[in-house]
Amino acid sequence: MLEKRDPIPVQEAVHHVMKYAARGEIEYISIDQCDQRYLGDDIIASHDVPPFDRSPYDGFAIRAEDSFHASQSNPVEFEVIEEIGAGQVAVKEVKPFQAVRIMTGAQMPKGANAVVMLELTKEIEKDGKRFMVIKRPFKIGDNVSYQGTETKKGTVLVEEGRRINPGIKAVLATFGYAQVPVVKKPIIGLYATGTELLDVDEELTPGKIRNSNAYMITSQIYRTGAEAKYFGKLEDDLETCFQAIKNALSEVDFLITTGGVSVGDYDYLPEIYKKLGASVLFNKIAMRPGSVTTVAEYNGKLLFGLSGNPSACFVGFELFARPIIRYWFHSKRPHLQKVKATLHADFPKANPFTRFVRSKLIFEEGKLLVEPSGLDKSNVVTSLIDCDSLMILPGGTRGFSVGDEVEVLLLENEKGSEWPWN
Amino acid sequence: MLEKRDPIPVQEAVHHVMKYAARGEIEYISIDQCDQRYLGDDIIASHDVPPFDRSPYDGFAIRAEDSFHASQSNPVEFEVIEEIGAGQVAVKEVKPFQAVRIMTGAQMPKGANAVVMLELTKEIEKDGKRFMVIKRPFKIGDNVSYQGTETKKGTVLVEEGRRINPGIKAVLATFGYAQVPVVKKPIIGLYATGTELLDVDEELTPGKIRNSNAYMITSQIYRTGAEAKYFGKLEDDLETCFQAIKNALSEVDFLITTGGVSVGDYDYLPEIYKKLGASVLFNKIAMRPGSVTTVAEYNGKLLFGLSGNPSACFVGFELFARPIIRYWFHSKRPHLQKVKATLHADFPKANPFTRFVRSKLIFEEGKLLVEPSGLDKSNVVTSLIDCDSLMILPGGTRGFSVGDEVEVLLLENEKGSEWPWN
Numbered sequence: 001m002l003e004k005r006d007p008i009p010v011q012e013a014v015h016h017v018m019k020y021a022a023r024g025e026i027e028y029i030s031i032d033q034c035d036q037r038y039l040g041d042d043i044i045a046s047h048d049v050p051p052f053d054r055s056p057y058d059g060f061a062i063r064a065e066d067s068f069h070a071s072q073s074n075p076v077e078f079e080v081i082e083e084i085g086a087g088q089v090a091v092k093e094v095k096p097f098q099a100v101r102i103m104t105g106a107q108m109p110k111g112a113n114a115v116v117m118l119e120l121t122k123e124i125e126k127d128g129k130r131f132m133v134i135k136r137p138f139k140i141g142d143n144v145s146y147q148g149t150e151t152k153k154g155t156v157l158v159e160e161g162r163r164i165n166p167g168i169k170a171v172l173a174t175f176g177y178a179q180v181p182v183v184k185k186p187i188i189g190l191y192a193t194g195t196e197l198l199d200v201d202e203e204l205t206p207g208k209i210r211n212s213n214a215y216m217i218t219s220q221i222y223r224t225g226a227e228a229k230y231f232g233k234l235e236d237d238l239e240t241c242f243q244a245i246k247n248a249l250s251e252v253d254f255l256i257t258t259g260g261v262s263v264g265d266y267d268y269l270p271e272i273y274k275k276l277g278a279s280v281l282f283n284k285i286a287m288r289p290g291s292v293t294t295v296a297e298y299n300g301k302l303l304f305g306l307s308g309n310p311s312a313c314f315v316g317f318e319l320f321a322r323p324i325i326r327y328w329f330h331s332k333r334p335h336l337q338k339v340k341a342t343l344h345a346d347f348p349k350a351n352p353f354t355r356f357v358r359s360k361l362i363f364e365e366g367k368l369l370v371e372p373s374g375l376d377k378s379n380v381v382t383s384l385i386d387c388d389s390l391m392i393l394p395g396g397t398r399g400f401s402v403g404d405e406v407e408v409l410l411l412e413n414e415k416g417s418e419w420p421w422n
Numbered sequence: 423m424l425e426k427r428d429p430i431p432v433q434e435a436v437h438h439v440m441k442y443a444a445r446g447e448i449e450y451i452s453i454d455q456c457d458q459r460y461l462g463d464d465i466i467a468s469h470d471v472p473p474f475d476r477s478p479y480d481g482f483a484i485r486a487e488d489s490f491h492a493s494q495s496n497p498v499e500f501e502v503i504e505e506i507g508a509g510q511v512a513v514k515e516v517k518p519f520q521a522v523r524i525m526t527g528a529q530m531p532k533g534a535n536a537v538v539m540l541e542l543t544k545e546i547e548k549d550g551k552r553f554m555v556i557k558r559p560f561k562i563g564d565n566v567s568y569q570g571t572e573t574k575k576g577t578v579l580v581e582e583g584r585r586i587n588p589g590i591k592a593v594l595a596t597f598g599y600a601q602v603p604v605v606k607k608p609i610i611g612l613y614a615t616g617t618e619l620l621d622v623d624e625e626l627t628p629g630k631i632r633n634s635n636a637y638m639i640t641s642q643i644y645r646t647g648a649e650a651k652y653f654g655k656l657e658d659d660l661e662t663c664f665q666a667i668k669n670a671l672s673e674v675d676f677l678i679t680t681g682g683v684s685v686g687d688y689d690y691l692p693e694i695y696k697k698l699g700a701s702v703l704f705n706k707i708a709m710r711p712g713s714v715t716t717v718a719e720y721n722g723k724l725l726f727g728l729s730g731n732p733s734a735c736f737v738g739f740e741l742f743a744r745p746i747i748r749y750w751f752h753s754k755r756p757h758l759q760k761v762k763a764t765l766h767a768d769f770p771k772a773n774p775f776t777r778f779v780r781s782k783l784i785f786e787e788g789k790l791l792v793e794p795s796g797l798d799k800s801n802v803v804t805s806l807i808d809c810d811s812l813m814i815l816p817g818g819t820r821g822f823s824v825g826d827e828v829e830v831l832l833l834e835n836e837k838g839s840e841w842p843w844n
Contacts, residue, residue, distance in 0.1 A: 031622055032640075035640075035644050047626055049803070050801075051626055051631065056799075056800075056801060084629075086618035087616065087617040087619070087629050087630050088617070088629055089629040104684065104731075105616075105618050105631065105730075105801070106629060145799075145801070150799070150801075150803075150804065151804055157804055158807055164641075165645075166638045166639075166641035166645060166736065166806065167638070167805075167807045167808070167809050168806075168807055169637045169638055169640075169641040170634040170637060170641075170732060170736075170803045170806055171634070171803055171804060171806070173622045173632055173634040173636070173637035174631070174632055174803050175632075176622060176625075176626075177622070178622045178623035194508060194509070195508060195509040196507070197509070200453055200594075200595045200598060200599070200600045201598065201600035202598075203598075204469055206474065206511045206529060207474065207506075207508075207510055207511040207528060207529040208509050209472075209473065209527065209596070210596055210598060212593070212595040215591045215594065216588045216589070217588075218454075218457075219457050219586075219587065219588035219592075220588045223587075262480065308526070309526075310592060314588065314589075337785075339785035339788075340788040342788055363759075363761035363790060365762055366761075366762040366763055366764055366790050366827060367788060367789060367790070368785060368788050368789070375572060377478075377567075377572070378478075379472075379478060379527070379572075381572075381589070381592045381593055381596050382471075382593060384588065384589025384590075384592055385579065385580055385587075385589045385590055385593060412834075412835075412836075414834075
């Protein structure tokens with residue numbers, strides 16, 4: 001009566017999922033719309049930076065050689081022959097003992113090879129002409145930002161798969177990417193199962209609880225950058241469920257269900273996979289929570305059967321759905337980044353399987369600490385409020401104590417990891 | 423000719439800005455739209471969790487006392503009188519040596535006080551009746567999740583000012599927040615100045631560069647959760663600028679300008695503040711980059727005059743604009759979180775003033791390391807690509823070396839700090 005399932009290690013399960021990883025298509029969108037999207041292509045410097053020799057300061061452009069003998073006792077005068085602002089180009093060439101008044105960012109005038117900062121000069125007028133006086137020497141190249149010293153034309157500046165942040169957007173603007181190549185968002189369908197589930201606007205009735213998983217998962221989907229399409233609750237009838245899932249699959253790139261994957265009498269998903277002819281990649285993982293997390297494949301599309309327990313559902317999404325979505329977004333580091341941290345609270349409960357504990361990070365005196373973000377029971381929702389990481393506690397016969405070194409997966413960091421989990 | 427400005431310490435500048443901090447108004451939006459918005463009110467548990475005594479497992483609900491003598495050699499039989507799924511409520515009361523088949527999450531039947539997991543039972547049929555057999559004793563309360571043990575009704579679960587993440591959304595759903603109280607987004611206006619600036623879709627011409635600050639700042643504005651309203655480039659004419667800024671102020675909650683705050687001949691902003699009758703809070707800060715960052719107040723609204731240099735502009739926004747925006751969003755920790763880290767690269771350049779270096783964090787063996795995210799020159803845009811933090815290097819006569827302990831402000835973390843910067 002009870003189906004026998006063989007648990008596989010977590011990493012093996014991730015490998016099975018990633019066999020179906022595919023890169024999403026590119027679309028071009030306005031730079032004004034590109035925030036938080038993923039680059040579909042490398043961003044390349046379309047010109048040198050600076051694009052011309054320029055002054056990093058307000059001041060005077062001179063020939064350094066004219067200043068070599070300047071000192072406190074021997075001030076040297078330069079005739080100011082022109083004044084140029086940023087964006088302007090000098091018309092005249094700087095000849096011996098001449099200077100051009102130049103603004104921050106302006107192009108160096110012909111003949112000049114150094115800039116004297118405004119603060120180091122004094123201006124005087126003589127015979128109706130304007131002069132500038134300095135009392136110290138300057139070297140050739142002083143205060144000149146030379147063309148290409150920051151970035152050479154053709155350099156790959158940002159790799160595809162990176163999420164666009166303020167700095168990347170600044171780079172896109174600098175190099176004229178008015179249209180930005182980004183990855184089209186995959187559509188992640190979502191069905192909830194569970195006769196005990198009420199909608200968020202329904203009053204509680206005996207035996208029922210409100211559906212929180214669907215809202216949590218859509219939020220997790222948005223966090224990855226993908227689109228979520230919530231289809232509602234699956235009916236109790238197998239044939240109806242089967243049709244609903246089959247139809248949904250044609251509208252989405254991935255389909256997530258919550259609940260119904262356990263071995264209880266009301267868990268319909270295994271039967272639906274069978275009726276669909278989907279191949280089940282795994283239906284039991286050697287981990288807590290989420291051991292019944294099931295992934296199946298149908299016509300090249302993946303069905304993620306996440307547990308109905310909030311924590312198991314949450315963890316199952318981050319471990320198995322997130323990386324393939326990030327891969328879709330061309331990420332070269334689609335998996336969660338794993339780091340080491342010091343346990344900041346006792347965790348006395350031993351577990352035969354690897355446990356992923358909803359946790360929060362603490363920075364203290366240059367060290368990374370981690371502690372559970374709340375009660376570690378699989379149906380507890382409040383532990384997710386402050387959850388920014390998952391502590392990995394290996395299976396064994398003992399619990400863990402303050403000061404133990406543990407490994408942690410970071411949930412809110414864009415860096416990621418190439419493979420689970422380096 | 424050169425205006426004399428007295429630099430004030432960074433923290434003092436932040437204090438001046440925060441004197442004008444105000445909380446934004448609350449609006450109610452659908453839970454489906456609430457991702458990444460800020461809570462305008464505390465979220466309170468509207469019922470106990472669990473809302474009733476329930477079973478955390480699939481199994482059988484029994485009276486524990488009937489099992490006290492069960493053992494391998496003394497199996498005890500229970501008559502299965504009813505079967506309930508999650509969301510259903512048992513009709514019958516459990517009497518001595520009776521059991522109710524119960525699913526995960528279902529409410530405990532009357533009379534029962536323990537749950538036996540399915541795996542520990544055997545089912546048999548006798549005289550057309552259904553029985554369940556166990557071979558070990560259970561204690562009262564075994565495998566029962568009692569009402570209110572996770573959360574008591576009335577508990578404050580999430581404080582106002584928190585940004586809604588998947589966990590908080592799950593909590594909102596659990597407690598029936600179909601409409602969520604969030605803070606209305608402030609509108610941050612933006613004007614760029616600089617005759618050297620080309621639009622992103624214009625070809626480079628001699629002496630000109632493309633405007634990257636406007637794009638970077640809108641992205642930084644979005645990162646705080648606020649709305650950005652870009653008005654374009656300010657004209658070179660003082661009267662036109664003055665009118666433009668005056669008009670813009672009536673449409674926004676804060677106004678940011680980039681460039682034009684230095685002491686160069688083309689820096690109009692100081693004159694505009696004067697003509698406007700705005701009171702300048704400060705126009706010189708003892709820091710690099712961004713020493714000319716200016717903040718002025720006009721009719722209770724703040725004008726942030728950020729430097730035209732990309733790094734100075736970037737840093738100025740994060741240090742001075744971000745906290746007052748976060749305060750608007752009811753945050754109790756509106757400032758950047760400051761942590762300690764170990765320097766992972768030499769930084770030989772000494773500086774008389776506190777320096778905020780665009781940096782990236784590295785996690786290594788449980789320690790937090792930090793290094794510059796690129797060339798530390800104020801006009802360098804590419805250093806912003808990987809910038810997730812700002813290293814604070816105090817002013818002094820020496821540079822810094824690998825292994826030095828430094829302080830770092832975190833840019834991509836939601837935790838924040840109550841005051842700059844604890």
